[in-house]
Amino acid sequence: MSRHHVVIIGSGFGGLFATQKLKRADVEITLISRTSHHLFQPLLYQVATGVLSTGEIAPTTREVLRRQRNVTTLLGDVTDIDLTTKVVTSQVLGRATKTSYDSLILATGAGQSYFGNDHFSNFAPGMKSIDDALELRARIFGAFEIAELQTDPEDIKLLQTFVVVGAGPTGVEMAGQIAELAHRSLIHEYRNIDTRKSRIILIDGAPAILPTFGEKLGAKAAKRLTKMGVEIKTNAMVTDVDIDGIVVKYADGHEERIGAVCKIWAAGVSASPLAAMVGKQAGAEVDRAGRVAVLPDLTLPDHPEVFVVGDMATLDKLPGVAQVAIQGGRYAAQRIMDRLNGKPTDKPFHYHDKGNLATVSRFSAVADIGRFQFSGFFAWVIWLAVHLFYIIGFKKRLTTLLHWAVSFLGRSRSERAVTEQQATAREALELLGENWNAFQPSHQSDEKPEKGRPG
Numbered sequence: 236m237s238r239h240h241v242v243i244i245g246s247g248f249g250g251l252f253a254t255q256k257l258k259r260a261d262v263e264i265t266l267i268s269r270t271s272h273h274l275f276q277p278l279l280y281q282v283a284t285g286v287l288s289t290g291e292i293a294p295t296t297r298e299v300l301r302r303q304r305n306v307t308t309l310l311g312d313v314t315d316i317d318l319t320t321k322v323v324t325s326q327v328l329g330r331a332t333k334t335s336y337d338s339l340i341l342a343t344g345a346g347q348s349y350f351g352n353d354h355f356s357n358f359a360p361g362m363k364s365i366d367d368a369l370e371l372r373a374r375i376f377g378a379f380e381i382a383e384l385q386t387d388p389e390d391i392k393l394l395q396t397f398v399v400v401g402a403g404p405t406g407v408e409m410a411g412q413i414a415e416l417a418h419r420s421l422i423h424e425y426r427n428i429d430t431r432k433s434r435i436i437l438i439d440g441a442p443a444i445l446p447t448f449g450e451k452l453g454a455k456a457a458k459r460l461t462k463m464g465v466e467i468k469t470n471a472m473v474t475d476v477d478i479d480g481i482v483v484k485y486a487d488g489h490e491e492r493i494g495a496v497c498k499i500w501a502a503g504v505s506a507s508p509l510a511a512m513v514g515k516q517a518g519a520e521v522d523r524a525g526r527v528a529v530l531p532d533l534t535l536p537d538h539p540e541v542f543v544v545g546d547m548a549t550l551d552k553l554p555g556v557a558q559v560a561i562q563g564g565r566y567a568a569q570r571i572m573d574r575l576n577g578k579p580t581d582k583p584f585h586y587h588d589k590g591n592l593a594t595v596s597r598f599s600a601v602a603d604i605g606r607f608q609f610s611g612f613f614a615w616v617i618w619l620a621v622h623l624f625y626i627i628g629f630k631k632r633l634t635t636l637l638h639w640a641v642s643f644l645g646r647s648r649s650e651r652a653v654t655e656q657q658a659t660a661r662e663a664l665e666l667l668g669e670n671w672n673a674f675q676p677s678h679q680s681d682e683k684p685e686k687g688r689p690g
């Protein structure tokens with residue numbers, strides 16, 4: 236292979252948009268990702284609450300890129316990157332693949348952080364993947380199903396209490412959707428329980444919800460959520476989580492135990508471990524969230540051929556949002572093309588802030604766009620248009636629109652199927668033990684990598 240070889244790791248926002256930007260470039264691209272799909276994370280909560288199907292927010296990467304002839308898509312969990320030999324090692328079911336590169340774009344994002352309390356994850360799953368969203372769907376709808384079977388009012392109360400930890404956009408959207416389920420969508424479906432009696436509690440350690448949207452929009456969202464029946468507890472740090480409850484400590488020092496079977500973790504992120512791996516090799520700093528500090532052109536010190544973009548990189552306190560990853564991915568691709576075309580490449584990355592959006596309920600959102608702040612229906616229309624625009628593929632846009640009409644104009648949630656496997660996913664994996672891993676290598680490939688071809 237004589238063409239310049241670009242390896243892109245991750246099929247999320249940074250990786251996919253970088254790949255597409257290189258469509259007409261005279262390069263060979265290998266896109267390696269641990270999932271075979273691209274994931275539109277901002278709508279995961281709608282999969283968890285039965286509004287959308289997984290296919291609408293997770294198109295298969297291979298299909299999205301089928302017409303881009305200069306890209307090869309590989310499934311693989313990248314476990315090693317050697318910046319000196321320029322070789323990436325990825326693993327699938329014990330098979331190691333080595334791929335060498337001329338340029339590397341690293342975009343493996345971030346995972347959930349439990350701030351050192353990883354055991355909370357069994358009782359309060361986060362929402363980072365399709366697996367997470369389907370498991371949460373099973374837990375949310377499952378809680379109503381089991382409540383219907385109970386006779387003890389205390390058990391029913393435990394099952395009808397939903398706690399969402401973290402009042403950023405994800406937590407607010409999740410709490411709003413569960414409130415709509417309980418107070419609107421499901422009200423005629425059960426005979427022994429009254430879903431309207433459900434408690435939905437939103438907890439955050441900060442003094443207000445949606446801190447990145449400013450005081451005014453945060454207060455408007457809080458007012459709307461309260462009207463929908465969501466209890467908001469701020470200045471509240473979670474100190475323990477177990478099978479049927481959560482313990483919070485308030486700023487004044489008092490502690491409260493809230494009984495709840497269904498808990499959802501929407502607080503804190505931790506960058507992909509690959510950020511620390513390359514940071515160590517390049518002598519770049521790694522911050523407390525595990526993000527590697529990149530140079531103004533998104534490269535690593537002394538490694539102009541390695542770009543790190545999106546949630547796993549830190550530069551000028553840029554937020555961990557989709558637009559930073561999209562623009563970073565496109566910028567890295569452009570820099571590679573400029574170098575190959577002998578054009579100047581000294582222009583630093585400049586982030587164009589397109590604003591923040593979060594839905595609170597159907598027909599109500601908050602939008603912080605430049606100097607303008609909106610809330611209510613108008614903000615919701617902007618939210619709808621922007622999200623529809625970024626959903627990949629015409630067919631998926633159409634079915635998403637249809638699902639939204641069904642859920643928001645009507646009461647129905649058409650994507651409520653849950654399986655036993657989804658419901659027990661986390662516990663089942665726990666039972667298999669910590670050494671179990673689908674990607675555990677049983678052997679290492681000892682083949683020498685060919686340039687640009689998997690070994």
Ligand SMILES: Cc1cc2nc3c(=O)[nH]c(=O)nc-3n(C[C@H](O)[C@H](O)[C@H](O)COP(=O)(O)OP(=O)(O)OC[C@H]3O[C@@H](n4cnc5c(N)ncnc54)[C@H](O)[C@@H]3O)c2cc1C
Nearest residue numbers: 245246247248249269277313343344545546555556557560
């Ligand atoms: C629930 C939720 C809601 C959100 N809502 C919003 C929102 O409303 N607006 C907004 O702007 N942002 C939102 N975000 C943030 C936004 O989704 C992220 O900032 C964005 O996805 C970051 O893009 P990325 O390319 O850095 O990483 P990601 O999109 O996370 O992509 C990472 C990719 O790397 C792959 N990968 C990870 N590790 C490996 C490995 N070792 N080997 C191979 N592949 C690997 C993953 O499979 C994935 O394909 C939300 C995030 C979440 C989780």
